[in-house]
Amino acid sequence: MRKLAIIGYGQMGKLVDELAGDYGFEIVSRIDPQKGTEVCAGDMNGAEIAIEFTEPGAAVNNIRKCLELGIKVVCGTTGWNDKLEEIIKEVTKHKGALVYGSNFSPGMNLFYKIVESAAEIMNHSEDYDVYGYELHHRHKKDSPSGTAKQLAQILLSKLKNKEQVVYECLERKRTDKEIHFASVRGGEIPGEHIIGFDSAFDSIELKHVARNRKGLAAGALQAAWFLLSRQGCYNFRDILGEL
Ligand SMILES: NC(=O)c1ccc[n+]([C@@H]2O[C@H](COP(=O)([O-])OP(=O)(O)OC[C@H]3O[C@@H](n4cnc5c(N)ncnc54)[C@H](OP(=O)(O)O)[C@@H]3O)[C@@H](O)[C@H]2O)c1
Known part of the structure; x- marks a missing residue:
């Protein structure tokens, strides 16, 4: 058995x-x-690797401390992407190892690829306009979800006629170059992400529905096993094929 630390003992940590x-x-x-x-x-008890599911304000510091202690990290916490460049440098400096990702579900990572292909196809049709929305349980601390941001970035990078994503409530007309991506919070919904392409004649929707969160925890554990024999920084998306 390999020695694992769990950082953050909330829903995912449990x-x-x-x-x-x-x-x-x-x-x-x-x-x-x-x-x-x-x-x-003193508290890490000789762990070789840690799985981190906390909150955006805590994750970066936790990763840093693990790197200083020579502990590899799988970080599932979302909402700290603005610090990614900094963390990548620290991983290199400490010869450490990190897997990060906005969604550890294999299905969602397939969905990313489907959305990427759909956007490429839609570049050949001027009839369709794109939108997105996501639903999550009322306990979720961040909004939009990290997955929503990832999906919006995929659309932005692939759709030639779009230049910006707007997540907030729009109290004005949306511009042609914007993608509107909305977030709804309620109940105990594990997570739903919808991408729509709408024309004057019809509508196409792509939808990913998470049934529970076990698949996400399993993805983190598979990533931890992958990382035991490696150094460097990996986005979960890029290693999925090897897990
Ligand atoms: N990548 C993925 O696939 C994936 C999947 C699910 C969730 N997530 C993300 O993972 C994060 C956690 O989700 P969750 O549903 O498990 O949230 P959660 O139930 O709110 O749990 C977060 C836990 O982290 C603890 N915590 C806060 N600051 C900490 C620190 N400095 N050190 C250690 N623990 C700390 C909290 O303790 P207190 O309650 O005492 O503050 C809480 O127990 C969120 O960012 C979420 O978006 C990612």
């Missing part, structure tokens, strides 16, 4: 705990502010 044994990991540390534990040599 699921990782439940499944870790099936993936060959022994949990040697659970970092949970409620229990007064933190990422430090």
Whole structure:
């Protein structure tokens, strides 16, 4: 069994705990502010690798501390992309290892590819206009979701007639070069992402619906196993084929 630390003992951290044994990991540390534990040599108990699911304001610092302690990290927390360049440099400096990604579900990563292809096809038709929206449970701390941002970036990079994404409420007319991507929060919805292409004649919608969050925890554990024998920075999307 390989030694794993769980950083963040919320919904995702608990699921990782439940499944870790099936993936060959022994949990040697659970970092949970409620229990007064933190990422430090004394509390990490010799972990080789950590799976981090906390919140945007905490993730970057947790990754940094793990790198300083020589612990590899799989970080599923979203909303810290603006610090990615900085973190990549630190991974190189410490000869460390990191997997990060906005969505650890294999299905969502297929959905990214489907949306990419759809956008390429839509470049050949001027009749269709694109939109997106996502739904998540009422406990979710970030909005839009990291997955929504990833999908919007895919659309932006592929659609020739779009230059900007707007996530906020629009109290004006949308411009032709904008993509509007909305977020709804309610109940216990694990996560739904919808991309639509609409014309005067018909409408095409692509939809990904997560049934539960176990697939996401399993993806994080597979990524952890992948990382044990590697160094460097990896986006979950790029390693999916090897997991
Ligand atoms: N990549 C993916 O596939 C994926 C999938 C699901 C979720 N996510 C993302 O993962 C993150 C966590 O999601 P979740 O649903 O598990 O959230 P959650 O249930 O709110 O759990 C977050 C946990 O992190 C703890 N925490 C906060 N600051 C911490 C710190 N400095 N050190 C250690 N723990 C800390 C919180 O403790 P307190 O309650 O005491 O503050 C809480 O227990 C979110 O950013 C979410 O968007 C990503």
